[in-house]
Amino acid sequence: MNSLWAVTVATLVKDIRLEWRSKDALNSMLFFSLLVVVIFVFSFDPLAEESRHIVGGLVWIAFLFAAVVALNQTWARELRNQVLDAYRVSPAPANGLFLAKTLGNFIFVCVLEALMTPLFVIFYNLHVLGPAWQLIPVALLGTWALVVNGTFFAAMSLRTRNREIMLPLLLFPVSIPAVIGMVAGTTAILTGENSAHFYIVLLLTYDVVFTTASLALFKAILHAE
């Protein structure tokens, strides 16, 4: 257990330091989601009342696409110089690597969301009618749902041709319940028409199920050779 945490923390710190110096993933995600927001603003010109109903969907589409940009780069760094092969032959627990990558992506996507949410508020004149604090659990649980499966599937698609295209093809179908939870939960809070509790429980269930499944299967995927 100790070595698991040691590996997780070491890899996570390394990834964050690399990201801090290069800002590859964050810059590309930020600019990408900014473009998505701008295109949405040109495509729809809703009234304040209408925008409450559609922004939940738009926000999560932007974040989903942006997250895929970051997730695709997760393992690419480890492929150079055969780092992943070195990891495979080392006795370090495979799940430590997985947890570190997932936490790293989670932090990057959360930073992205924190920076992009004000833009949505400005562009769409948003005024939340429901309990606004509930947006935080929905966002955190939803982001974890995307990131945990995304990191797993990114590791899976490493061994395929057209790796960059494979990831969304694998990730989106399995993410549908999580996306429904995020979008419907966000819309419920923005409009204040019904409670978002159900969707928070749904996202929590989804997170628990898929985090467990990923941790159970990651070793087999890493060593699939």
Add this chain to the structure above:
Amino acid sequence: MKKLFLILAGLTALFLAYATYLALKVAPTDALQGDVYRIIYYHVPSAWTAFLLFFINFIASVQYLARTKASLQKAVQWVVIAIGVIGVIATFLPQVQALLPTGMRPSAVATTVLAIPAFYFLLGWKFPGDRMDMLALTAAEVGVVFCTIVLVTGPIWARPVWGIWWAPGDIRLTSTLVLWLIYVSYLVLRRFSNSAQTQIIAAALAVFGALDVPLVYFSIWFFRTQHPQPVIGGGGSMDPRMLHTLLISWMAFLCFAFLVCWSRFRLELLKREAEQAEAMESLVGAGTAAKASVPLSRSAR
């Protein structure tokens, strides 16, 4: 082998023709919907067949993953046995029976639960080694075909009866569509993946897909369903002649699916044997290859 296949193919063709005759001529016309309803003799058997094939794919994938380690295999076997035993006992407890939808018989649920260990051990016994993975691939491919039939015939029926092609947010429609999407992505993965690791990766994806389906069902719990209630085990009532036709149709579809799976399985077996022989040839060298090539198995001949 080939003779038996041809005989079975002929019998299945006759069976399908008989089922079509029953569906179009013998089954009475629906009082409310008229003749449009007859598409269910195509729609419902395809759906059942597709779900059965996806179930087989799931069982085969779990078994393939479990076989990577002996201790894991033992553990999974006990879990499967436990699911069977607990499932059967639980359906006869009054607390659990209260949870079942009205009209669904506990014995029907118990039989369904028993299918899990039954399939698990039957497939494990019949498909040793890499054949398990070939079975998973075959079941997924044929399942996607039948699921496509379901998704095409559904809207054709819905347009005249509901007035819309598709009911967004409907629990059955959405979960079937997501199931279809997951299995298409499974097939895409298999197509794009490099040879050696594909099996494990694909099996992991199949497990993820199977975990996803209950969550999809749960996620649209609040949405209203427009889909007709299940006619068998769901408490619906149906003219006995209609039910008879439906079951005959399903039997015919099952025979057809079995034949398609069988020939697809043989094709996959031949393909892999040819690949192996090729790899062997390049290893041993052209001169001695003729002697050293892997002999084709009985089924491939």
